[in-house]
Amino acid sequence: MSEAYNPYQTMLNVLDEAAKKIGLKYNDYVTLRYPERELTVSIPVVMDDGRTEVFTGYRIQHSSSRGPCKGGIRFHPDVNLDEVKALAAWMTWKCALVNIPYGGAKGAVKCDPSKMSIDEIRRLTRRYTAMILPILGPEKDIPAPDVGTNAQIMAWIMDTYSMFKGYAVPEVVTGKPLEIGGSLGRTEATGRGVMFTVLNLIEKLRLAKENMTVAVQGFGNVGSIAAKLLKDQGFKIVAISDVSCALYKKEGIDIDKAIFYAKNNQNLLQGYTEEGLSVITNKELLTLDVDILIPAALENQITEDIATEMGAKIIVEAANGPTTNMADKILEERNIILVPDILANAGGVVVSYFEWVQNEQSFMWDEDYINSNLEKVMKKTFEEVWQVHKEKNVTLRMAAYMVALDRVAKAKKIRGIFP
Numbered sequence: 001m002s003e004a005y006n007p008y009q010t011m012l013n014v015l016d017e018a019a020k021k022i023g024l025k026y027n028d029y030v031t032l033r034y035p036e037r038e039l040t041v042s043i044p045v046v047m048d049d050g051r052t053e054v055f056t057g058y059r060i061q062h063s064s065s066r067g068p069c070k071g072g073i074r075f076h077p078d079v080n081l082d083e084v085k086a087l088a089a090w091m092t093w094k095c096a097l098v099n100i101p102y103g104g105a106k107g108a109v110k111c112d113p114s115k116m117s118i119d120e121i122r123r124l125t126r127r128y129t130a131m132i133l134p135i136l137g138p139e140k141d142i143p144a145p146d147v148g149t150n151a152q153i154m155a156w157i158m159d160t161y162s163m164f165k166g167y168a169v170p171e172v173v174t175g176k177p178l179e180i181g182g183s184l185g186r187t188e189a190t191g192r193g194v195m196f197t198v199l200n201l202i203e204k205l206r207l208a209k210e211n212m213t214v215a216v217q218g219f220g221n222v223g224s225i226a227a228k229l230l231k232d233q234g235f236k237i238v239a240i241s242d243v244s245c246a247l248y249k250k251e252g253i254d255i256d257k258a259i260f261y262a263k264n265n266q267n268l269l270q271g272y273t274e275e276g277l278s279v280i281t282n283k284e285l286l287t288l289d290v291d292i293l294i295p296a297a298l299e300n301q302i303t304e305d306i307a308t309e310m311g312a313k314i315i316v317e318a319a320n321g322p323t324t325n326m327a328d329k330i331l332e333e334r335n336i337i338l339v340p341d342i343l344a345n346a347g348g349v350v351v352s353y354f355e356w357v358q359n360e361q362s363f364m365w366d367e368d369y370i371n372s373n374l375e376k377v378m379k380k381t382f383e384e385v386w387q388v389h390k391e392k393n394v395t396l397r398m399a400a401y402m403v404a405l406d407r408v409a410k411a412k413k414i415r416g417i418f419p
């Protein structure tokens, strides 16, 4: 991976610039350039054919200054340490930005769940959990779903942790099934937060949502739900994609039908048909002439060349880290508005926080209460970022980092650096 595309370096570049802009001296924030703790584990798993395979896993805790570390677990064949370090740091900034009492963490296992049986995934999850267990806990570090993981995997994490403790500890993980203490609204929360972000932005820009065109890259938990909720709001979703293919329809794709199809086709869009639908390339999707582009897949998708050819007027980052530093500069020069990941996709961790609070209280909130509180948090956070963006004449990404870093640096300063 070249330096420019190293997600941790991407994060550091923005962090350093934000620190300068809010007047922090190097000593005031240097510790935030490093994760507090990095754990790499080798996870032996007996595969269905009797072979023992050893997988590499990580759990990175970037910061615990504002509370327990918090962040998802990714199962993906291409994960690497710097990527997980970046994802952990982005969690610190995201939790601070939406002002919930958490620090940031992220975990990952280098594996391809699409090529593994359910039993192999369960054995891998349980062994990985056992190996990172010393640094987990409801008051230490609380995992959640991310790419390649889901509520069932969170249930196995909860069960493995609880077995070691000797009693049920639902609050050790969020994004669990409802039956064991999961929260209503968590599955949809990230996509719903993306939808609120789009609505908050177009209100500021005084644009009417009806028939605004949207392209969504990635059709997993976040992308498919964001697409569905935006379609329900009156937006026209003209393009969607996953690893298997990218699809375009000028009149708008029937998202409910596409979701139903993918669910019954091993979560793949490949083979989906509709009258007027055509297959396009991933690059064509990213550069389509649409009102809004929503990257909802992985990092480093919007590179310099994509940014140069970008046809969208607005980008709302549902994925973590989809845009490189150089692409950011080009988009700014081209006056393409970009709402950054730590704001746009924060809905997931906000409802994770609600889930953790419900578990701590042994009490369940109803879905309307959860969704309306999520809407309030997303609106308030958007307003704060927008104000800094206008007052300081900086991009929305820079404004979001300035707000978040200020909160984390203050917490660190008040607590004092050891000794």
Ligand SMILES: NC(=O)C1=CN([C@@H]2O[C@H](COP(=O)(O)OP(=O)(O)OC[C@H]3O[C@@H](n4cnc5c(N)ncnc54)[C@H](OP(=O)(O)O)[C@@H]3O)[C@@H](O)[C@H]2O)C=CC1
Pocket: 145, 146, 147, 148, 149, 190, 217, 218, 219, 220, 221, 222, 223, 241, 242, 243, 244, 267, 268, 282, 296, 297, 298, 299, 318, 319, 320, 345, 346, 348, 349
């Ligand atoms: N889940 C959550 O609550 C949160 C997730 N996020 C971020 O959102 C993003 C998506 O996560 P999530 O939806 O949970 O993950 P999922 O695993 O549910 O879905 C990921 C999707 O991205 C697709 N994809 C992967 N690579 C590409 C590519 N190169 N081009 C097109 N599509 C691609 C996958 O396709 P296929 O299935 O074919 O492999 C899949 O449709 C990630 O960046 C994640 O960190 C952020 C906040 C919270």
Ligand SMILES: O=C(O)CCC(=O)C(=O)O
Pocket: 070, 071, 072, 073, 094, 142, 143, 144, 145, 146, 174, 175, 320, 345, 346, 348, 349, 350, 352
């Ligand atoms: O819900 C959570 O705790 C974290 C979700 C996540 O991994 C993310 O926001 O990137």
